[in-house]
Amino acid sequence: MSHQHPRLREFKFTLYRIVRNPSAIIGFTLLLFFSGVALFAPQIAPPKYAYNPYMMPHKGYSPTPKPPSDSNIFGTTSGQYDIFYGAVWGTRTAFKIGLFVVGISGLVGVTLGAVSGYYGGIIDEILMRITDIMWSIPTLVLAMAIVVAFGRGLDKVMIALAMVQWRWYVRVIRSEILTLRDEDFVQAAKIMGVSDPKIILRHILPNAIYPVLIMASMDMGSMVITAAFMSFIGLGSPRGFSDWGQMVALARNYIVGPPDDPLRFWYTIVIPGGCIVLFVLAWNLIGDALRDAFDPKLRRR
Amino acid sequence: MLTYIIRRLLLLLFVLFGVSILIFGILMTFSPERRAAAYVTTPQQAKDIPRLIQQFGLDDPFYIQYFRWIKEVSRGNMGWSLVAARPVREAFWRYLPVTLEMNLFAAPIVIVFGIWLGTISGIHRDTYIDHVTRIFAIVGWSLPTFLFALVLLMVFYGYFHLFTPGVISDQVTMFILDNPEKFTRFTGMYTIDGILNGRLDITLDALGHLVLPVLTYVIVVVALNMRVMRSGIIEELSKDYIITARAKGADKRTIHIKHARRNALLPVVTVAGQLLAMSMEGSIAVEVVFTRQGIGWWLAESATQLDMPVLMCICLFMGVVFVVTNLTLDILYAYIDPRIRLT
Numbered sequence: 156m157s158h159q160h161p162r163l164r165e166f167k168f169t170l171y172r173i174v175r176n177p178s179a180i181i182g183f184t185l186l187l188f189f190s191g192v193a194l195f196a197p198q199i200a201p202p203k204y205a206y207n208p209y210m211m212p213h214k215g216y217s218p219t220p221k222p223p224s225d226s227n228i229f230g231t232t233s234g235q236y237d238i239f240y241g242a243v244w245g246t247r248t249a250f251k252i253g254l255f256v257v258g259i260s261g262l263v264g265v266t267l268g269a270v271s272g273y274y275g276g277i278i279d280e281i282l283m284r285i286t287d288i289m290w291s292i293p294t295l296v297l298a299m300a301i302v303v304a305f306g307r308g309l310d311k312v313m314i315a316l317a318m319v320q321w322r323w324y325v326r327v328i329r330s331e332i333l334t335l336r337d338e339d340f341v342q343a344a345k346i347m348g349v350s351d352p353k354i355i356l357r358h359i360l361p362n363a364i365y366p367v368l369i370m371a372s373m374d375m376g377s378m379v380i381t382a383a384f385m386s387f388i389g390l391g392s393p394r395g396f397s398d399w400g401q402m403v404a405l406a407r408n409y410i411v412g413p414p415d416d417p418l419r420f421w422y423t424i425v426i427p428g429g430c431i432v433l434f435v436l437a438w439n440l441i442g443d444a445l446r447d448a449f450d451p452k453l454r455r456r
Numbered sequence: 457m458l459t460y461i462i463r464r465l466l467l468l469l470f471v472l473f474g475v476s477i478l479i480f481g482i483l484m485t486f487s488p489e490r491r492a493a494a495y496v497t498t499p500q501q502a503k504d505i506p507r508l509i510q511q512f513g514l515d516d517p518f519y520i521q522y523f524r525w526i527k528e529v530s531r532g533n534m535g536w537s538l539v540a541a542r543p544v545r546e547a548f549w550r551y552l553p554v555t556l557e558m559n560l561f562a563a564p565i566v567i568v569f570g571i572w573l574g575t576i577s578g579i580h581r582d583t584y585i586d587h588v589t590r591i592f593a594i595v596g597w598s599l600p601t602f603l604f605a606l607v608l609l610m611v612f613y614g615y616f617h618l619f620t621p622g623v624i625s626d627q628v629t630m631f632i633l634d635n636p637e638k639f640t641r642f643t644g645m646y647t648i649d650g651i652l653n654g655r656l657d658i659t660l661d662a663l664g665h666l667v668l669p670v671l672t673y674v675i676v677v678v679a680l681n682m683r684v685m686r687s688g689i690i691e692e693l694s695k696d697y698i699i700t701a702r703a704k705g706a707d708k709r710t711i712h713i714k715h716a717r718r719n720a721l722l723p724v725v726t727v728a729g730q731l732l733a734m735s736m737e738g739s740i741a742v743e744v745v746f747t748r749q750g751i752g753w754w755l756a757e758s759a760t761q762l763d764m765p766v767l768m769c770i771c772l773f774m775g776v777v778f779v780v781t782n783l784t785l786d787i788l789y790a791y792i793d794p795r796i797r798l799t
Contacts, residue, residue: 178594287467288474291775291782295737299759300767304485380600384741387602388756403603410606411614418615428603436598443594 162361172448179448182440189434193246200243209244209397211236220409220423232423233405236395242430244397249434252313252382253375259317261371264324269355269363271325272332282325289322295381302390309392312385316378327370331363365449372442376435383431399434402427461787468783475775476529479768480522486764488514494538494764529772535765539757544769547754553644554623554750555739560645561666562673563735570678571717571724574685578720579712581690590686593679601741605672609745612668619668621746625661669742677734684727688720725789729782736774 159167173179192199202208213235223230229238271282289297294316301315335341336359344354383400385391387407392398394405403424412419483491492508509515513524528534532545540547577589612618624646632639642652647666650659692698693716701711740752747753751770758766 178591284470284474287471288478291471291475291779292478292771293733293736293774293778295740296755296771296774299755300479300482300771303759303762303764303767304482376598383600384602388744389760403606407606410610418610421610424603424606424610428600428607431600431603432598435600436595439594439598443590 169448173444176444176447178440179444182437182444185433185437186441189246189250189437192243193250196243196247200240202244209248211241211244211395211397213237213395218408220406220420222419223422229426230422232402233409234395236402236405238402238422238426241397241402242399242426245399245402245427245430246434248309248392248396248398249379249431252309252316253379253438255313256316256320256378256382257371257374260320260374261324261367263317264321265328265360265364265367267321268325268328269332269360272329273336273351273355273359275336279329283329286322286325289319290326294319295384298381299385299390302385307390309382309386309396309398312382312391316381320374320378323370323374324367327366328363331366332359335359335362365445369442369445369449372438372445376438376442379431380435399427399431403431457790460790464783464786468779471779472776475779476526476772477522479771479775480525481518483764483768484518484521491764494762534769537754537758537766538763539754539761539766544765547766548751548769548773550644551749551751551754554748555743555752557645557647557662558666558669558673558739558742558748558750559735561647562670562677565670565674566677566681566731566735569674570681571685571721573678574682575689575712575717575720577682578686578689578693579716586686589682593682596675597679599676601672601676601738602745604676605668605742605745608668608672619664621665621668621748623662623665623748624658625665628658628661665746665748669746669748672742673735673738677731677738680727680731680734681724684723685720688723689716692716692719722789722793725785725792728785729778732781733778736778 197208203212204210213231215235217235218233220233221227221231221235227237227239229242232238232241267282271279292300298312298315298319301318302311305311305315341354341358344358349357382391383398383403386398386400387404389404392401394401406420406423406427409420409423411417488509489505491514492505492512493502495508496502496505513521516524534544534548536542537544537547540550542550573589573593577586580586609621613620628646639649639653639655639658642649646662647659650656650662689712698711698715701715706715736752739750740756742748743750743753744756751773754766755770757763758770
């Protein structure tokens with residue numbers, strides 16, 4: 156045990172803390188379930204149109220939703236789109252949104268933040284002022300303006316969110332690096348003649364990356380929410396696309412049923428809505444568990 | 457302290473300048489033809505587009521158009537809103553009170569409730585009270601505002617026939633339209649105007665319409681506040697002065713309320729800016745679902761109908777509010793905590 160590399164030992168300890176946390180177990184179980192559904196979507200719900208599997212199949216055009224039956228086990232939403240198909244393929248859409256936005260904005264943010272924090276001086280000043288400007292408009296509002304400028308569509312929504320969200324990562328990683336920059340081990344590496352990129356990659360980032368991981372995990376959820384809302388108001392994916400937000404938009408006029416049975420169309424909103432909530436919940440639970448596991452203040456008690 | 461404030465004010469001016477460039481830059485991604493097309497309504501008028509471009513100088517270089525725009529904005533001319541069918545400035549003052557009203561009711565609840573829950577959770581750390589409040593917070597955090605609002609609408613309006621969506625009942629709107637002399641709009645907020653006009657029934661009616669929006673909002677936003685408060689309390693409780701207080705024999709209540717909570721409130725001030733951003737975003741979803749004609753609803757409508765002047769106006773407004781609030785908070789924070797000033 157004592158001969159292990161300290162970083163490996165630390166990693167094992169972190170893993171132990173995560174596994175012990177019940178919220179992490181629920182989170183990872185949910186995530187595993189969603190990953191399975193996304194991975195095996197073509198097997199679970201075979202696409203009707205092979206050239207565009209993301210379009211939900213529909214029988215007829217009647218606007219009134221139909222309750223669950225043998226042919227449509229979750230029923231159909233407005234426009235007779237199959238809810239089951241949309242829920243299954245919507246998982247892929249959600250992963251695509253989350254991974255794309257968090258991946259791009261994380262990469263850009265961490266790179267800029269690391270450079271800015273490590274070198275300081277004029278680079279830092281310029282980058283931080285740009286971040287300040289980006290920072291002053293709420294995510295959703297700025298992303299909406301960008302989507303309007305680019306034109307509608309889910310891909311535009313994803314690009315717009317990535318263009319806005321990187322600012323978070325810059326701030327988080329920069330503040331971490333500012334405290335690490337003057338630590339003895341960094342100075343030692345410098346004196347030994349290790350190059351700057353190597354110091355950043357090998358010595359600083361591994362120590363500064365935890366807050367970014369927590370943030371990325373939470374963002375996977377919140378970006379899916381934001382994209383769903385944009386689809387809901389009609390800026391995102393087109394009608395009939397397997398996207399949970401778009402499915403909620405289809406159901407919007409049917410939240411209140413006829414007077415004798417006001418909750419008749421519950422399935423049109425509860426199923427896609429439940430998918431969004433569970434997906435986001437999974438990432439938030441994981442993020443919360445990571446926060447507990449990495450927080451040095453709470454760590455060894 | 458004074459140099460700190462001056463430095464921050466200079467930075468504020470710079471950021472506002474940057475924000476205006478950013479917003480104008482987004483608008484300028486439209487071709488001159490598309491921007492001119494916003495003023496054309498019939499196919500016959502389409503041949504006027506080149507003339508419109510000439511007349512308004514829509515193909516001039518960026519900086520010329522930018523300065524022209526800034527000049528108009530500083531004079532208070534924000535352009536024409538297609539969605540509201542009136543000048544942007546006039547529409548803005550019409551929609552703002554609706555949003556303000558909702559925030560006025562929601563903000564105190566969010567602050568008080570968040571601090572209270574966070575304190576309880578932090579004091580009883582790792583007990584079942586803590587677990588329940590944390591699960592509540594994390595579920596609230598995971599609920600998309602628009603979805604939660606829809607479900608509330610489905611249950612309370614659809615099933616129980618309570619709390620209709622909108623700002624005010626149709627009867628009241630009709631009454632005001634018919635008797636404009638009997639109801640003066642002092643603030644534009646029906647709850648306050650109702651009292652000022654001596655019409656408590658209108659106030660109650662408006663309050664009834666506020667219940668669901670405020671509830672949605674509080675449940676979704678309170679989590680952040682609670683989480684910060686919780687970790688603040690946990691951190692403070694582990695500090696030496698608490699041990700001293702315990703050693704002196706201070707009772708638990710004094711330690712928790714007088715010592716720990718007061719110090720744990722500091723970090724809550726730092727996330728107030730983030731709370732403001734969240735409430736701005738939240739009000740968009742809430743207003744869209746409950747069809748309350750406020751700033752957020754207007755923004756969403758304008759985005760779907762490509763009403764660019766409105767988008768720019770609201771972006772600019774939110775930018776100003778956000779930057780000024782953050783500046784105030786930072787100065788306040790520096791005033792409360794002298795360590796900030798020195799670094």
